Every structure is written in C-alpha cells, then in structure tokens.
Amino acid sequence: MSVSGILPVNKPEGLRSTDCVQKIRSILGRSLKVGHGGTLDSTASGLLVILVGQATRLSNFVMELPKVYEAEVALGRGTTTDDASGETTERAPWGHVTDSALDSALCAFFGWRMQRPPAVSAVHVGGERAHAIARSGRSVLPEAKPVCFLDIARLTPLDENGRVRFRVSCRRGTYVRSFARDLGGLLGTAAHLSGLIRLSSGPFSADKAKPAAELFEMTREELAAEMIPTPALRRIFPSYEADRGAYEKLSHGQKVSLLGLKRRLPHLAQPLRGRVIVASEKIFSICAEARRGGSWELAPEVNILIEGDGE
Secondary structure, three states: OOOOEEEEEEEOOOOOHHHHHHHHHHHHOOOOOEEEOOOOOOOOEEEEEEEEHHHHHHHHHHHOOOEEEEEEEEEOEEEOOOEOOOOEEEEOOOOOOOHHHHHHHHOOOOEEEEEOOOOOOOOEEOOEEHHHHHHOOOOOOOOOEEEEEEEEEEOOOOOOOOEEEEEEEEOOOOOHHHHHHHHHHHOOOOEEEEEEEEEEEOOEEHHHOEEHHHHHOOOHHHHHHOOEOHHHHHHOOOEEEOOHHHHHHHHOOOOEEOOOOOEEOOOOOOOOOOEEEEEOOOEEEEEEEEEEOOEEEEEEEEEEEOOOOOO
16 A cells, blocks of 8 residues: 655654654655655654655645744843753843833844854755754854744743743744844843744644654554545645646646636635645646736646545
8 A cells, every 4th residue: 555645743842853754654664755844853842744655745845834833932041052952152131121022022023034043953054064063063153044934922921930932933944943042132131942832834733633652653554544645735725626638737747827727615724825736636736836928827846646546
C-alpha cells in the first residue's frame, strides 16, 4: 500500500523535529520519503506538520502558511540563543516596564520589518549554518531579513518575575526568539523567550493533532489512517476543479486558463498569496497566477498525480 499524506503532530518540548520525522519514517518504512512543513525548536512544543510520500512536495507550500504561537517572554536577561536554553549574555533592570509600555512597544512589530535571526539558528552565514559557527566558538552575526507579523496580542499581565505571554501570528521566516530579544531592547532592558507553543499553521492546529507519543505507538496502518490525504486539501483551501482538459495540460506541465474553471466552495482556509489550487480525483496542482491579455493563466508549480480514487 502506497502511503502519502499530511500528519499533524502535537510535539512535546524536548523532542527535536528531525527525531520526530525519523520516528515516523521508522514506522512507515525507511524507503518512504518523510519530511516536515516547518521545523519547531526542541525547546518549543505544539504543532509539527509531517509530510509523507508525495506530500513531501508540498513542503514549501505548507511553510508559507501563516503560523500562530503562544510565546512567553522573560524580561531582565539576554541569552546566547535568545531563549532559555542559552547562556546569559546580559542582565538588565526591568522594573520600569508596565503593561501599557508593553502594548505600546508591540506597535513597532506589526507588518513587514527587518529582523536579525538568532546567532544559534539554521540560517546560512557564509555557506555555514549559524548554529554551527556559534557552537564552534566563532563569532556570528546573521544578516537581518524581512519578516511579517500579522498580529501580536498580550495575553497576560506582566508578573512579579518579569514574565508575560503573547499570541503571535506571523509568516514564514519569522523567529519568535528574535521578537523576544528585540522587544526587550525596545523596552530598555534585556529579554529572552522563556516558552513557546505553536498553536497552528494555516488550517492545521495543535489541539486537533494527536500527541507524538501516541502516534509513535501506532502501527503502520494506524498511522496511515491518521493522515490527511492530499486531495482533501481541496476542501480546506480555495480551489478550482480540474476538468479533463485542465488535467491533461497540468499533468504535462502546461499552463491552463482560469476562464471556465469551476470554483469549489465552501472552503475553510484563507486564499494563498499568488497561488491557486486546481485539483480533481486524479491531480493536485498548485499554480502561480499570471495575467495574459485580458485573462489569467495558471502555471503549475507543484503537480501531484493521485493514485487510486484520491478520496
């Protein structure tokens, strides 16, 4: 039996994303492709989207989905990793910080802004991973990159230990650890991320995902039954039906005209930026939109031919 699909996992703190992927692969079969739709630090918990079989081709697609986190920020101490796992780099008083000051500082983060990733992170610096450079004892300062915060809301008052929790909604490439560090700087103190839970990625949520420990105890057949099949995404994201003509063109990597395609309704998730899904029982295609004259054409970027009946 060919296994393919999307497996939402509720990952505990202390488990690495790569270890979670390897454990799932060991159950499903070593020859099967297994990946993820965006790593989650071992110090964080919550949603990890595992991709299996042909669904691994959706990696960039899933990574582009907006993420929502619950983040705890601790004021008064900066660290080498910008979270609680790192060594202390500085201590600073924070008694002057109020809830009102916190709310005002959040305004500086909304929308697109430049953000410097943590020194201990997976970004490349001179052809090497920043974390490899940092852990070798060499100095590293990753280049700032554009990131987007869709929304940030304070969830709790600042407590007597200088800790406060936020709900953070952001796009791909955003480091919540860097948000904590930069928030401290804006408030005239030091800060680090003391806790992080990924609540959701697009329409996938941690509260609907089974705990990793429970999934790890399943058989291959049980695990396969937990997966969301790729064609089911047609019911989640805005999409168009691929009729026979569209299927023939898309399956050969050719563009199709948007004119005449039937829109599938309803859907649960927000539209994708600059992308359209065209799918049927035989194909799942993520297409880029391009204007041609007075109409629109759709160029396939990811094509997945569905085995069996697709549903």
